[in-house]
Amino acid sequence: MTEMTLEQAMRNALAAERYSAFFYLELAEKTADLNTREFLLRMSKQEEEHARQVRRIGGLLGAGELPVKPNIDFKGVETVRGEWTDRRDLTYLEALDIAVASEEHAERFYRMLSGLFEGETSLLFDTLANAEVQHRGYLEQIRRNAGAQQQQVPIELSPDDLVPAADD
Numbered sequence: 001m002t003e004m005t006l007e008q009a010m011r012n013a014l015a016a017e018r019y020s021a022f023f024y025l026e027l028a029e030k031t032a033d034l035n036t037r038e039f040l041l042r043m044s045k046q047e048e049e050h051a052r053q054v055r056r057i058g059g060l061l062g063a064g065e066l067p068v069k070p071n072i073d074f075k076g077v078e079t080v081r082g083e084w085t086d087r088r089d090l091t092y093l094e095a096l097d098i099a100v101a102s103e104e105h106a107e108r109f110y111r112m113l114s115g116l117f118e119g120e121t122s123l124l125f126d127t128l129a130n131a132e133v134q135h136r137g138y139l140e141q142i143r144r145n146a147g148a149q150q151q152q153v154p155i156e157l158s159p160d161d162l163v164p165a166a167d168d
Contacts, residue, residue: 016077103136
């Protein structure tokens, strides 16, 4: 991989988080199940919050003006595609599976960025990767509970559940 500046890495991360928010909105449109739609809309809002955090953290690290465009295929960073892409009957359990896989993709992305930098910048991307691990664990627990109960009960995601605290 070519050398990447902090500004370009932040632009790429911001694009990935924003696209992930769009991805969950797109999924929400693919289901008639109201509980699944509500869950996916909450996930979209969480990803929007992640984008705001990436922007804020970039400023704290001293990132200058961000490049206009990402230099990676950001659409695959924190999303997954599958046979369900053209369906309009996505279930709650399928939505959870997609969200778990998407968080895995995001963790790998942030670990890759961490490896490109040293010091505080590397730690920042490790922190973001660890946050994705926490998100995935939370979603996996919800998935296990939902699968065991075979219920499609809407869950409440609060910003505190999926967004790392500022001191993390």
